[in-house]
Amino acid sequence: MSLFAAEKPGSRLSRFWHKWRFHINVLLLLVPLGFMPKYFADAALFRGDTGLGEREIGEVQVGPWSLRLAELRNEAPRPDGPAGYMKSFNAALCDSCREQVKATYLRIGKPRSLRAAGVIFFGTPYRMGAMLPIPEKTKADAELWITMEGWDGAMHQASIPLSQASPATLEWLNKQGGKP
Amino acid sequence: MDPTLGSPQQRPSHRYKTLIMSKKSRSKLWFLVHSWLALPIWFFVLIVCVTGTLAVISQEIVWLANPQMRASQPSDDAPLLSYDQLIAAIKQAEPQILVESISRPDETHFALDVEVTYPDGRSVVVYVNPYSGVIQGTAPQFNFRAFTRALHGWWLVPFTNGYSWGWYLVSFLSLPLLASLITGLVVYKRFWKGFLRPTLRLRHGARIFWGDFHRLSGIWSIWFIAVISVTSTWFLIEAFMFDNQITISTAPVAPVVPRESVPLTADGSPAPMISLETAIREAKARIPGLEDSFISLPANAYSYLSVGGRSWYPLMFQTAEINPYTGDVAVTRLLSDRSGLELVTESMRPLHTGDFGGLWIKLIWFFFGLLLSMMVLSGLLIWTKRTALATANALKRSNKRPRAADATHVTSHDTTEVSQ
Secondary structure: OHHHHHHOOOOHHHHHHHHHOOOHHHHHHHHHHHHHHHHHHHHHHHHOOOOOOOEEEEEEEEOOEEEEEEEOOOOOOEEOHHHOEEEEEEEEEOOOOOOOEEEEEEEEOOOOOHHHOOEEOEEEOOEEEEEEEOOOOOOOOOEEEEEEEEOOOOEEEEEEEHHHHOHHHHHHHHHHOOOO | OOHHHHOOOOOOOOOOOOOOOOOOHHHHHHHHHHHHHHHHHHHHHHHHHHHHHHHHOHHHHHHHHOHHHEOOOOOOOOOOOOHHHHHHHHHHHOOOOEEEEEEOOOOOOEOEEEEEEOOOOOEEEEEEOOOOOOEEEEOOOOOHHHHHHHHHHHOOOOOOOOOOHHHHHHHOOHHHHHHHHHHHHHHOOOOOHHHHOOOOOOOOOHHHHHHHHHHHHHHHOHHHHHHHHHHHHHHHHHHHHHHOOOOOOOOOOOOOOOHHHOOOOOOOOOOOOOOHHHHHHHHHHHOOOOOOOEEEOOOOOOOOEEEEEEOOOOOOEEEEEEOOOOOOEEEEEOHHHOOHHHHHHOOHHHHHHOOOOOHHHHHHHHHHHHHHHHHHHHHHHHHHHHHHHHHHHHHHHHHHOHHHHHHHHHHHHHHHHHHO
């Protein structure tokens, strides 16, 4: 390496470059080093070590039952290919309703029937998750509807304003400027 | 490669004895290309090779470090517990725990990996003894296996929208690796003779030793470098296809249990599910040869129980989705369901990682991974001692004889650096 530098004296900068150009790629190590805190924070988030999600929404009463709802990430919906923008929510059922609730669903806007209750939660009653599609034209005053279905066929619903469920999503919708 | 490579070159002067490997400028060029492929990013290539090598045996390293992960047999004839017995044992020890999946690692000296959730919302893997059902411990927060894989596979760059750019960065290295293999074989004249007469001169100085080492490990690693570079080229293509919504998959869309087949109960308690052993028995009766090395319990009331394991073809898994209320096999994903193209592409990952045939295959992959890492290092050492000189000489020649300029054009990006 130093061979070339010796042949062509050049400026200080070019000498420096010739001496170190093959060592510069060591700097690529800064990339994983920089992402390491994020990597471990995500690992803890998915293990549930840091709670249900990055932002707890709180307890939501749904008929005789209730559930604790959280945003997996306190951030705007993420693009997911042709499926559009998605937002992940996590939930945990109340102690007394764990055995009674057959399924829990999320939807933006009031569902017309149980069959259109929205996306279903996957996981155990202690920790379950659902990926909710967020259309870009969602109105700022939209509501997040929670539908719970019992093993005996009962159905209960509740809603919370989207602004309460996910302020980051609302901010994102406002930034879109209400795209048609 | 540059088309000018094929143009007829003038015979070099014999004054330039430094280029001992070749007598023609053409192979000299191949040689320079070979030398320059990994050099500017040698450290990155080295770390990717080293982390990949570690990832191969990461599970074994954790096994060595963590006794909770070991499966000790209480007595020589102690039988393995069935899945139902395992869940019963787990429930007895910790009644609040909910099991999500159980998987039996390939090697019998590993405890079972059981994914569970706790009432406080933690979702973790616990190590369970396959003979006694005892929960031996919880997988530590720092998952060494996942970490080395993430570092090797995508340089820890998070996946936010499709594949992470770290994935592209790493898998892109497959191209220089493949090119190194090809150019290496081109410049190593009659390399097959190296198999018959292996040369590793220890007492002729570092340059000779590293040169011999590079060539010797190179020819014995031909198959391995080919496997690694081809499979990682596939990883690059796979990411590109995914991010551009191109799919070759024939797998059915994830199905749900039909609403009418999920029973209602009068007292509002969960509908009874068939036992895991019944489910597995029914699935095996329907699908001869189905293995049950893992089982995933339904993730909600409308999802199937999933059972699967390796087929006779060790690189691929077969799975069956079973209705947990009736035992009907709803969907299968068998070897025979794969298209010819999928047989090739789905084989890529196990071929890359070497985790398809137990410890010995892993050790072979580990050994050659180590060798490949050493080849990056030895290549660098050789370069610092020889190629610098060779490039300088090639340049001098091109300055003296402008007609040969197009020959050095190949290394233009290098020569511009050098001639500044």
